[in-house]
Amino acid sequence: MHGLVEGNFITRIEGDPFGEFKSTKTRYGLSDVTFLVPAECRTLYATGLNFAAHGDWFFEYSGKRVPIPPRPDPGYRAINALLGHEGTVLIPYDASDEVHFEGELVAVVGKRAKRVSEAEALSYVAGFTCGNDISERKWQSQDSTFWRSKNTDTFKPIGPWIATDVDSDNLTVTTRINGSVVQQYSTSKMIFGAAAYVSTLSQYVTLFPGDMIFMGTDNATGRMKHGDVVEVDISDIGVLRHRVEREHR
Amino acid sequence: MHGLVEGNFITRIEGDPFGEFKSTKTRYGLSDVTFLVPAECRTLYATGLNFAAHGDWFFEYSGKRVPIPPRPDPGYRAINALLGHEGTVLIPYDASDEVHFEGELVAVVGKRAKRVSEAEALSYVAGFTCGNDISERKWQSQDSTFWRSKNTDTFKPIGPWIATDVDSDNLTVTTRINGSVVQQYSTSKMIFGAAAYVSTLSQYVTLFPGDMIFMGTDNATGRMKHGDVVEVDISDIGVLRHRVEREHR
Numbered sequence: 001m002h003g004l005v006e007g008n009f010i011t012r013i014e015g016d017p018f019g020e021f022k023s024t025k026t027r028y029g030l031s032d033v034t035f036l037v038p039a040e041c042r043t044l045y046a047t048g049l050n051f052a053a054h055g056d057w058f059f060e061y062s063g064k065r066v067p068i069p070p071r072p073d074p075g076y077r078a079i080n081a082l083l084g085h086e087g088t089v090l091i092p093y094d095a096s097d098e099v100h101f102e103g104e105l106v107a108v109v110g111k112r113a114k115r116v117s118e119a120e121a122l123s124y125v126a127g128f129t130c131g132n133d134i135s136e137r138k139w140q141s142q143d144s145t146f147w148r149s150k151n152t153d154t155f156k157p158i159g160p161w162i163a164t165d166v167d168s169d170n171l172t173v174t175t176r177i178n179g180s181v182v183q184q185y186s187t188s189k190m191i192f193g194a195a196a197y198v199s200t201l202s203q204y205v206t207l208f209p210g211d212m213i214f215m216g217t218d219n220a221t222g223r224m225k226h227g228d229v230v231e232v233d234i235s236d237i238g239v240l241r242h243r244v245e246r247e248h249r
Numbered sequence: 250m251h252g253l254v255e256g257n258f259i260t261r262i263e264g265d266p267f268g269e270f271k272s273t274k275t276r277y278g279l280s281d282v283t284f285l286v287p288a289e290c291r292t293l294y295a296t297g298l299n300f301a302a303h304g305d306w307f308f309e310y311s312g313k314r315v316p317i318p319p320r321p322d323p324g325y326r327a328i329n330a331l332l333g334h335e336g337t338v339l340i341p342y343d344a345s346d347e348v349h350f351e352g353e354l355v356a357v358v359g360k361r362a363k364r365v366s367e368a369e370a371l372s373y374v375a376g377f378t379c380g381n382d383i384s385e386r387k388w389q390s391q392d393s394t395f396w397r398s399k400n401t402d403t404f405k406p407i408g409p410w411i412a413t414d415v416d417s418d419n420l421t422v423t424t425r426i427n428g429s430v431v432q433q434y435s436t437s438k439m440i441f442g443a444a445a446y447v448s449t450l451s452q453y454v455t456l457f458p459g460d461m462i463f464m465g466t467d468n469a470t471g472r473m474k475h476g477d478v479v480e481v482d483i484s485d486i487g488v489l490r491h492r493v494e495r496e497h498r
Binding site: 079 | 291292318322325328329392393397400450452454455457
């Protein structure tokens, strides 16, 4: 079920949230609903390294220098890993303690896009939401892809909703654990913005309504542990919140 | 629409091809239907390097040594790229001439799988089909992921159907261009088989019915060009066929 969020209320809509729809007379309080991932996604993309200071931190942390990409350098995340707002991230029993948050802006495609220019690309974006690109750093260094480090079930919380009128190149992303700020940066530092990524992707792949793109993280990231409550708060969008549990063997 | 292939006929079924279904009285000739990709796939996986001789060839070809993985080393392909049997692969105008075939066995998941053992893994596989893991080698060397080299629209032909009773570790894969054999190998040379991949993936990610896994290619690969007809023929499964066109600027 889809709805329009206005203030503390959600008005249920009928139809296609990315196409023709109409409002109904049904309203819910924000606290009365269970949030799903805000779009049905066929393919979940992510930028490569998209903030220079995160690259510097990652080099200090891991000894591995990820080069600044000369052009948008997309990769994938996987839909099995998606989790809605107020969900619970399950850390597998055999994960290391190095399970890190990466608070991120997420772009949501609103219209089928193939070979669109950078100038028109944002007209194919329905809006933006918040995501946590959770990363198990030991698996990230061991495996040749991110299939397990970043795509274990529940490792991709996204939400709470899609904000349709934001300047995606000028937002403040704040990550909190149990109320304390652990990461804060501006999306003005993105190496390539959403327009560049949408345009570049669309030269080769068809983007579909609901497809989402994680836009990368900045600065240092750090551990999440059993019992933590994690929030990704993006100005003009809202707050994505999730709990963290570690599985027993 | 789904059907059961027997000999030269397809019997239409009603219901869930991976669950409860029943045959109808409607039959079609094989040449009277348009083949879609044989399963609705949420996530399309691929093995990392899975044949030693292909690794040796790739080193000679590219100068890059891909290490033999010590454990199953999965990655992704993307569903925008899927193409059914008898489809047309479109090579973008800006691709190099190094657009290569990789004839491959493809495993199709039949039951939701999470944390299944290697011993039971094949009972979660509905069957096997043929695929061409088309790869633009210049983009493969330039980009940090395979998003464009292997996932450009139409670069993942799969089909024609799912064979439900095959010994996946003992099949002969033959790739032909315009009738001439350009690649032939046995799946007995796989470094890790479908059981190992399904079990390993399922320790961290949920596999869903219809998800597919490209099992890797062996030996040398080579160019496909405008006008070619390419076939991937796997013993006990069938023949996947597609045309190749290069787009004009």
